[in-house]
Amino acid sequence: MEELFMTVQTKIFTAKKILTMCPEQPFATAVAVKDGRILAVGELNDLIYWVKQSPFTPYEVETTLQNKVLLPGLVDPHTHVEAQGLLYSGHFVAQIPWPRPEGGFYPVYPTKADVLARLKELDRELPPGQLLYGVAYDENKIGGGLHVDELNTVSTTRPILVSNLVFHRFWVNSFTLQKAGISADNIPAGVEKGPDGKPNGTLIEAKGLMSILAVIAELFGDQEKKTSSILPLFAAGGNTTVCDAALGSLGSIRGSINSYLGMLAKPEIKLRVVGLPWWRVGIPEAGSLEKFIEMYKESMVQSTDKFRLGAVKLYIDGSIISHTTPLGWPGYWDGSPEGHMQENPEEIKSLIMRLHEAGISTITHTNTAAAFQFVLDAVKEAQTRCYRPDMRHRADHCYTITEAQLRTAKELGVAVSFFSTQIYYYGDAHLKIQGPNRAHQITPIGTAKRLGVSWTFHNDPPGSPQLPWIGAWAAVQRKTMESGTVLGPNQRVSVEDALRAMTIEAAYQLQLNREIGSIELGKKADFCVLDADPLEIDPLELKDIPVWGTVFGGELNPAKGGK
Ligand SMILES: [Zn+2]
Structure with a gap:
């Protein structure tokens, strides 16, 4: 009778192609999974041979994905989960297509x-x-x-x-x-x-x-139900890990943590969430910065396989498109008055320094060079006072940052995440608002790549829809929506660069690259499953690449509605 209850220990997934994002073994066609982790990567016959020589038998071969292309599960470095729940509780009257859960x-x-x-x-x-x-x-x-x-x-x-x-x-x-x-x-x-x-x-x-x-x-009301209802959007894009980039923004950091811990404990929810606590809520909620740091460290203890806290999220400037942020000389090309910093940059600078000292990384909203400079200055001072090579400070959106600043970022180990979809959705508006040179140099992904700065990109919904492949396509094509202008042709990157940004690089920025981000021995068996090979299709079609769904911890998780 005993054998009847013996569970299969190892599952070997076959695929048409596996893009591992591991340069030492970039391609494979089979991956063996045990305990939700990757046991071996290679070719089917080879894996069967080796599994048979091991204590990891019995095994079964899972052929559901044999005609699919596998990538590491996509990692979204900057999205808003709870805010999307609120957005989707309304009725869309939008001018661009938004995906249905x-x-x-x-x-x-x-x-x-x-x-x-x-x-x-x-x-x-x-x-x-x-x-x-x-x-x-x-x-x-x-x-x-x-x-x-x-x-x-x-x-x-x-x-x-x-x-x-x-x-x-x-x-x-x-x-x-x-x-x-x-x-x-x-x-x-x-x-x-x-x-x-x-x-x-x-x-x-x-x-x-x-x-x-x-x-x-x-x-x-009903925030948890609203959040749950939008979670299928992530599998539909191929994401298995996402950042909630302003945790607590709807009211309370503790409330959000408890809500996530409850929601993600359900086995049917196949997603990992990294919460980036929003300082604007967190400090008043805790009572002071020092108490907020205590609250952060206590909450870290509650981390699970599916939920943990990441860097603290900060904010400096406003939005270029809304003319609320200072562009610097010569100002707005359309004659609009210069904007203002939305937060006191000196206050944000001292927050970065104190959090750094406490061993907490930061992610700061910076659209412009002026705001980015405050982050660079803060990290420089923080590292001079208290050298911490384990910190992974990051600046997000980064429209008008310069080559000189990116060199400093490289020296300081500051990472950047670009709002690439804005090149597509608002590139034509940026031409009018910022003039030709600045508009062509917005979101300088090519420069970051040439200098070896850690870079990723994001869609930042509700700022733009949760469609990661539009973000990738925008980084590769840089075409604007209305006129089709290519903004800064030399800032384009390759499809392979974009794939790395969506997987291993995003994992690195979140300090999760030991666990996720590539398909290699020991990492979590999280995969993005595609119906086409992004390296083989016409790069112009990248934004519409068909996504089958994901594999999460070794379990199949097809997208709703299918594609
Ligand atoms: Zn955001």
Whole structure:
């Protein structure tokens, strides 16, 4: 009877091709897995021979993926998981295609008339009085926001809230304003006034949103359910590990940690999450910087195979596309006034230094050269005072950083992660906003590669959709969406470079490269499964490469809806 209950110890996956991302053995066609880890990589007959000579028998051969191409499971260095849960709880009125968690894409609404027609359709479908929440509206692509009078044509008897794709700007109807007690006589901070002195329906940043909180409270319930509902997006792109790049931004770091620990403990959820605690919430929540450092270290103890804390997430400048960040000489090419740092850079500098000293790496939002310089200066000073070669400080987005700065980054061991999809979605806007030279040199991936700086790229949803292959394609092609202009042809990198950035390099930046990021002995059996070979297809088709799903810890995890 005993043999009946004997479990298969080793599973050997066969594939058409395995791109290991391990230069010592770049290609294979079979990979043996035991205990969720990689036991051997090579050719099928060879692996069978060696497994038979070992205590790792019995084995079985898994042929489901025999016509597929395997990569290490993709590692997303900068996404927002909880914020995407909130985004997807709304109705898309977007101008670019957003993926559905159940497979396929939501329709696009290219003009304001299309958006209003869609909102009217939703008004007819929703129960009376319920909040109508529209998301991912892009005022840059439409050429303007939504006026209160326009939203009143949709409904004057239910609250309407439409958010832009980055949650920095919102539009509401008069019913919402009335319910929140906002009128010409009472205009709180963050609520915009029209020329007539009345609120025009535009709300700016969190302050504006706070002013209507009582009317939209239903938005913030059920967060765990909302987060769970979007998780299939990751397998659909081939990701097995993702960073939540502002952990706690929806309210509480401890709350988010507990929610992730609960959610990811379920075996059916096949994803690893690295939470990057958001200092803006973390320090007030803990009570002080020192208590935040204590809280961070205590939380590290709770790490599991599927959830752990990563670097602390910081923020310096704003957004180029919204003209809120300082570009430096000669300023905005379209004549817009120079922006300001959104946070006090000196304060962020001292935070980086203190966290460094405490042995905690940092990841800082820096769009511009000026903001990046604060990170470089902080790390230089931190390393001079307290040399810690184990730190992996990183700067994220990095549009206008220069070659001189990247040389310093290399010397200091500072890594960068580029917002590559913005070349595609907003490259044409950058030409107008920044002028020809700066626009062609944005997101200098080629320079980082030539200098040997550790670089990756990201989509940063809700900033752009969770479609990692568009990020890869943008790094390789640098083509803009509307005009097809190639921005900075010499900043393009090869498909192989992009694949390394999405796997082993992203793992390195998160200090996880001993466990994931390549297909080699001892690492976790996490694979991205493709229906085509990214090194063989026309590189122009890279953004649409068909993804079958993933293998997670040795278990098959096909994407929902199939492709
Ligand atoms: Zn982000």
